Amino acid sequence: MTVTSRLILLGTGVPTPNLQRGSASSGIILDDEVILVDCGHGTVHSLIKAGEDPLRIRNVFFTHHHFDHDVDFPYFMLTGWIMGRSKPVEVYGPKGTVEFTESIFKTFNIDISCRLETGIQTKDGLDIRAHDIDEDFSIGGEKWRVTCKRVEHLKQLGNFTLGYRFDMNDGSSVAFSGDTLPCDAVVELARDVDVLVHECFFSPEFEETGLVQDRKKKHPKLPFIHTGAKEVGAIARRAGAKKLVLTHLWSEKKLDELERRVRSEYDGKILIGYDGMALNLR
Template identity: 25%
Template sequence: MELWFLGTSAGMPISGRNVTSIALRMPQDRGTFWLFDCGEGTQHQLLSTPFRLSRLEKLFITHLHGDHLFGLPGILSSRASLGGTEPLELYGPPGLREFTETALRISETHLGYPLHIREIEEGTVFEDGAFSVEAALLDHRIDSFGYRVVELPRVGALNTRLLAELGVPSGPAYGRLKSGEDVVLEDGRTVRSSNVVGHPIAGRVVVVLGDTKPCPNAVKLAQGADLLVHEATFAHDLADKADEYGHATSVQAAETARDAEVGRLILTHFSSRYKPEDLAVLEAEARNTFLATDAAIELTPYLIPRSSLSE
């Protein structure tokens, strides 16, 4: 799994930084990617990545401010034009359906795939056998959600060397043991699944927060995550301005990461007053509180390994 930041600027793009969007590359066996927010220009940024729009599976909108949303109609249209036929799930606050359907209707955009729009509340918004996604409201000027993506534990590896020593023939018996079923061999011996299957492989937890002031839900949602993405709209000398506009500073983001005991913090959503070369200052401020902090660099992959927090 990897994160790619397609935009890290707050409010409006500047030279060298686009407005907010984040791509999450899913595990290889899934072969898809998810998007979190879709600011104007997102599809242009995707052209500089390995992602194909036809493989976009889910799109999560944190809130309905334009710098997080205005690229959505273009993404939906281009996905159809590029031959996407698989269903696309779109999640976000109430009002998302009206925005999306109005834009598509007025522009006479016809999609060649099913679009399922889910206007969400707090709680679990998606779950299948591999992942779950939980949403929680944050503290911004309008409803703004954070998303907690949890990779569910996987079955441990088969001890094939031990199976060979026991004389278990490869094939269906291996699959039954892997699924937790005990197997009786032709000579009457019973091979127990618990003896030949390793410990479950813990999944990873990634938390992407929308715009927010410091708030209890941010800490709760991020608790124990392997990676937290948190806005840092302002340096800490502008804490009063951050509070006035419903945003957080670099230090406040680090305090949330520290309190939630996450593995890594990546800062994003930087005010347009900060040029790319200024981001080292925000990063350094945050590292004084939470060392494992990086200021996001656009179009750079951030690997999400299985860390000690998830083992």
């Protein structure tokens, strides 16, 4: 069966609060389901604003467990529970994913117990099937298949960050870098992909204040863990990605300069992401 595959950006910001941008989250919209990639702050509201029913999500993929990528997951699970979710949610992510999902039941024990005790809710809809996965894991159904690779982020903690690629049965494809330094794993993952969603570190404010350099001086062990604008362009060019969507954005300023820097390395279509941006993969 052929499906129409679309991408929606649900959160395009970073850990710092930003009223224009939630934190990291994207959805792949198929005929009757939405696959979620990361679940940062604002994900559920962003889905609803876009007219997508959170109850259609059966599969969640985490790139890593920085809080800007997972903090809305308890809200997603608990709101879905009280809204009538009836099927289990499959959750995949690097090491720490099972522990993270189990922690919800401890953190929200009072509320969950209360609702179960009064009989207003049953355990239906709270069923999480979590899986710690690693690179070269692959799984799929009749409409899509996912593959993943470790990317360069969280090195000091064992580098448990995954980039993902989804190939749909209509022939379309999308890859997600996750948070990462520029790395060959993303080039391999995104080979000839229709859409590459890549994080991008660009901030005129940081450049003006020298904040990054200052932090490096104060904390010499602090590794830099993101990809600059020019480097994102180079990754997309090397991968042969047909479209490049920039996300994980740190600033609203000088977006034309951001595009100019990416363009210096990449001549495909560049889209600067915003919350709610939706596009056909093909």
